[in-house]
Structures are given as C-alpha cells and as structure tokens.
Amino acid sequence: MTGQTGAGAEIVLRLDGITKRFGALTANDAISLTLRRGEVVALLGENGAGKTTLMNILFGHYVADEGGISVFGAPLPPGDPSAALRAGIGMVHQHFTLAEQMTVLENIILGTESLLAPRSATATARARILGLGRDFGLEVDPDATITALSVGERQRVEILKALYRDAHILILDEPTAVLTPRETEALFGTLKRLVAGGLSIIFISHKLHEVKAAAGRVVVLRGGRLAGERIAAEATEAELAELMVGSAVPVLEIEPASPGPVLLALDNVSARASRGSQRLVDASLALHAGEITGVAGVSGNGQSVLAGVIEGMVAPDAGRLVVADVPVEAWSPEIALRQGIGRIPEDRHATGMIADMSVTENVVSERYREPRFSRRGLMDWSAARRFAASLIAAYEVKCPSPDMRVRLLSGGNMQKLILGRALDGAPRIILANQPTRGLDVGAVAYVQARLLDARRRGAAILLISEDLDEVLSMADRVVVMSQGRLSRPVARGALSTAEIGAMMAGRNMGATPTGEMVHAA
C-alpha cells in the first residue's frame, strides 16, 4: 500500500454542519465529520441518536435541511443515490437490499451496466466477484440464490456489491446486529483487509466492545448532536457509554430469582413453520413461576416456531405441551390466551398491531369477547376506550387519544401498548419475543423493568432475544437455540459470552456447563 493512511492521510469525506428536521424533531443538529483514507470511523449512538439519518443523507435517501457533503474534495449533489454511488460511496444497509429470488451475481451486477446493453457480461463479472472474494475474505458462490445463503453470507454479498462498484468509502449500518460472534470476527477481519487496501469505512454501531475492536476513531452521537470524538484505543468503554447515553449508564439491578413450580413445559416438541424452513426439533423446556428463561440465538434458528407453539399458532408434529402440570389436549391462540399466556409478538408491525386501526381497537383485539367489552354480540366502545385510556396512562404511552391510529405511534410507544395489552390481567406465563428490538434506550429500560416486575409477582417468562447482552443480563436461566434445537438450560453467569457464541453457531450444544445448573429441567 503506497501513500499515508490513518491520521494525517488525505481526507476522503467531509460532512459539514448537517442538519435535518422531521417536523418538530431535529434528527441531526449541525453534525460535522471527516473521514480519512484508510481509517475505520465508528459512529456510535443509541437508537434514535441520528446515526442512520445522517448516513441516509450521505447516501442521498434524504436531503439535508442545512449543511453540505464533499467527497474527495468535490461537493456531492444532495438527494441522489446514484450520485453517491458514482462518487464511490457504498452502503450496506441494516436491512439488506437484496432481491432474494435472484442470484448473487445478478444482485451484484444490477445497475452496473448500461440498461441498453444487448447482453450482460456475466463471465467477466463472475471472475471479478470471485477475485474480490478471495482478496478480502468475502467468499460466496456467485451463482447461489440469495434465499440459500446465511445472513452472514448475505452481508458479504452487500459488501461485494459496493466493492464491485469500486467504492472507496464503505458505510456499514449496524453490520453486527444479525451476526453470530464468530461471523462478527470474520467481518472485522474483512474490514482490516479493506482499509489496508486503501478503503475508508464508517461503521455504525451501538455496541461498545465492537466499536473498540473494529474502529480507529469513534464519533459519538447523542440526541442528534455530536457528543464527542475519541481515539478508540485510548477510550474506555465506560467513557464511551457515558458520551452515548449522557450520564452514567444505569446497570440493571436484578435480585436473585425465587423460582416456583413449573407453569409451562414443552416435552420433546418438534414442529415446523407453515412457511419457510424454520423448525423446532425435539425441544424440551420448563418455565418456572418467578423466573425468566432466556433463549439466545441468531434469529431464524427456530425461535419463531418455538414462540408459535407456545402461543398456539403452530401445531406440534410431536411431543406435548404441559400447562400447570396438565397436558394440553387442544391448543390454539384463543385457548392460550384463556390459559393466561401474555404475548409480546416478535414483529409488532406484522403481527403485534393492526396499524390502520385505532389504539382502542388494537388493545381490545385479544379480549373483545369478554363481558367487560361486549354484551350480546355488541361492542361496548366506551368501556373499550376507558380500558385503552387506562393502558395509555399506566404504561406511559405518548399518545393524545385512544382513537388515534396505531400507525402514527413511534416504535417504543407501540411496544409499550403491546406490553400493556400483554400484561393486563396479570398473566401467569409471558412470552416475550424480541421485546426490545429497535427501541431506544429509554423504552428498552422501561420494557425490561416491567418484565422484571412481572417476574417479581410470580409470572413465568420466556424471553426470546437476538440481543445476547439482553438475554445474559435479564434471564435467570439461558437456553441457546441453534438450527431448531435447544441446549440444556444454563444458569446466569455460568458460561462466558464466547462459549454461548460457540453454542449459537451450533457447537457444544450438549456440553455440560462449567457452572452449577439451577434446578435441572
């Protein structure tokens, strides 16, 4: 590599006083940032701190209200993704933008050739993709269909898309959110090779240890403003966390569990999703009163089938469900609700709420047939509205009226509403599937505190989360899920993150944990 890299090297990208407002909200407030050749800059901040907005402005998805961007000294026209591409900026979105039924090759060459060309030059493209893969540790079969690839491989395709277009600046938006610890390590290896090859990288994250591991410089955003900038090697995690959150981070205080009887058990249950390839294989699990059982694992390893079996959406092919020592004969979502199972669904937009209906209609959707909301087949809307208003007050939902459409709520407020609906009537069993995904730090703390309240009053809680840190901090016992199988339960703190990471990747699933087992299932 010729030429200087890192500090003092040529500035490849300059953001100057970027301001972006959405109505009353200022998502970015006069943010300035420089990126030099051959360095990795981490953009650190909570959800809602404005990281993604800033990058979307850079990539032309939004137009900034104030400020400008220059790439290699030339100003970048705002609001034009193709201009950003031509300037050599490549972006790997948090949610991949891949056409899933098409091949790797097709996804990569899309838009790189003239649309009027009489035929695609697939042979040269294939050779180039293989070459890039070898050079940067991004091996993937060019002729594989995207649906056949793992999440880590799909991410490689996204990076290859940018490299294929000769990107000099690569932006990675929360690239590790979907990866196993091992895949994350491989990604960091790739990033090192890329900057050694002269690329400059902006790496967006809210995970402190990753930022320290991968970046040279850390830029911290808080509430849309620049909160500070540090050299990664010199900064401590505590210091970065404080910059990010604004004050010392509250540590989750959890008193030891006092587990009671088993409220729900799965005995050797096997099941299969009606759509897709997810399955549950011979899973046994016991949920005790007053205890949180955490399910760790990369999403897509059967978690939604597990949740589906418990909430009655998926019928098991084998095995049985036991609720409070009584084997279940018939099981459906309706019976599950009657049996006192509170549900926080995995995807609040897809299955949690009906976006175009009102808050009132949504919160009674699980109980509208109860006598308190309907009599002789007629809805008692005033009772329903009172119930909605009581949930809005009790769960601190920011919402002017119970008649508002749910679509207009923020993610955090929508989740609080779902939490209120699920916890209403003090359910004995709570199925919390990804309860904090995509929420900002305040909402996360709120949801977690309410779940801990429920544990305190004796509910049995199943916490499914792809955020390993959340599972390890909240759960009294942890099971790891990989390819549809559940590991044996492990007490909190009995295994290191690395050991659990290995289990998430499907290794050592049956290993006896090094620590003591809390009441064997």
Added chain:
Amino acid sequence: MEAFEILFQASFWVAAIRIASPLIFATMGELVCERAGVLNLGIEGIMVAGAFAGWMTVYLGGDLWFGVVVAALAGALFGLLHGVLTVPFGLSQHVVGIGVTLFATAITYFTYRVALPQVTSPPKIVSMQPLPIPGLSSIPVVGEALFSQTPLTYLAFLAVGVVAWVMYRTPLGLALRAVGENPAAVEAQGISVSAMRVGAVMAGSALMAVGGSFLTLSAFNSFFFEMVNGRGWVCIALVVFGSWRPGKALLGAILFAAFDAYQIRLQSVTGGLVPYQFFLMLPYILSIAALILVARRATYPKALMIPYQKGER
C-alpha cells in the same frame, strides 16, 4: 375414436396456433408488467382498444402494419395512465386496473359510435393473409401448424423470444426482474424504480394492445363489440400458469388455445348429444385445473402489487 383423431389433423393445430396468437402477445405483456411488480388488470380494456385502434387505422386507409403500430401506441398510452397512477401515485393496482379496463372499453365504443354513427353492421377490411414459409410449412402437421400462419403470428412467437432474451440476458431485464422482487435493492443501486416500472407497464400494455389488434387485423376482418370476450382475464391466469416465465407461459397459451380449438370440433363430433355449453366451458375448467396443479409451487415476484415509496421501509 373420432374425438381422438382430431388431435392429428393439421387443421386443428393451425386453428390452435391462430387462437393462441393474441393470447401469446397479451400474456407476454402482462408478464412484463407483473415481473416489474405491477398487476395490470387493464389488460381486457387495453386489448379492446388495441383491436379497435388497429382496425380503425386500416379502415381509414392505413397499411396493416401501420395498424399494428397504432395499436401498440394506443396500448402504451393506456399503460402510461395505469403506470402513473399505480407507480408514482401508489394507488391500488386492482382499482386502477379495473378502472383502465372500463375506461379503455368505454372510450373505444364511444369513438366507434362517433366515427361510424350510421352503420348497423361493422365495415370489413382486408385482413392479413397467411404467409406460408417455403419448405418449413410442408412438414406434416407441425410445419403446417406453425409455418402457414399470418405474419402477426410469427411476430407473436418472436415476441416471446425477445421478452425471454431481454429478461434473462440483458442488464435491462435484470433491473426489470429486480424491481419486481425488491425495489429497494434497485433504488440502492442507483436505478429509478418509477422509471423502470412505468416503462414496463407501457411496454407490456403495448404488447397487450397488439394482441387485441390480432383479432381485427388477422383472425377476423372487422371490429365487433364483445370481440375480446374475456381473453385478457385468461392471459392473467396464463401468467400464473407459466410461473412468470415466458417459455412456460407460451406453452400455457398454446395449451389453452388447443382446448378451445378442440371443443369447437368436439361439438360436431358428438352431434348434439352433449349440450354445446359444456364444450364452451371446457377450456376454462381445464385451465383452472392446470392452474391449481402448476401454480401451487410457483414463486411469484415478491414485490408484486406492493407500491414502492422512496425512503419508506
């Protein structure tokens, strides 16, 4: 036994290919629209408009091929209307499609009445004559069926090849398929989703209109109300039957047309023992059965019928 022998008659296959021709054009048109993510229910009306525009052009003294071109332009115009309403404006594709069908049909009849206020039976034109390809057309049955047709039928088969080539071999086709799978991916690669989709709907609608014009310029020599008679809806089913692939859709169109040609001949063979309505129904029942068997495993374009709004996720 007579019912079986029909299948070996050259005249039966000639008829089947002729009946298939407008279906092939319109099915390719619908397929192009749907591959780009837009369901075009305007197909029925666009075929009516194409049939009329082509015929009217020739009636007013235009050349037959000029009639085909005018039909294509008329189709593209209705496609532009459909595309603008469904793509940049993101309106419901069902509502717009039905609306375009009603509008295109109505404006066709209106124009017909304004242009020909006095006539009771529609005037005739000199339509396309079969153009047997020397040599090939003398191959028994297959050659006769495929190579003694009108030039517009040859164009239909050529259109399948062109659509397949463009879709699978060119960057344009790649962008077309991708925009029907995941428009965000296309946007992220710097291609305009709106331009791709509106363009696809216009091109597809032009093909549909040419399919309609086949009826007036080649199959018959005049324009009747009710002439298209549900062929557009059949083509929508044929796209599903063909799993959104040009080659399979072509086979589907020929299969359906063969059923249709077969039932006409079967009516005379059974000599009134079975009510003729039963035979009229036959192609539709068989295509529903085939649809159920084939389409269950079909992988449809993932973004079909989902409007794309920039910046929305």
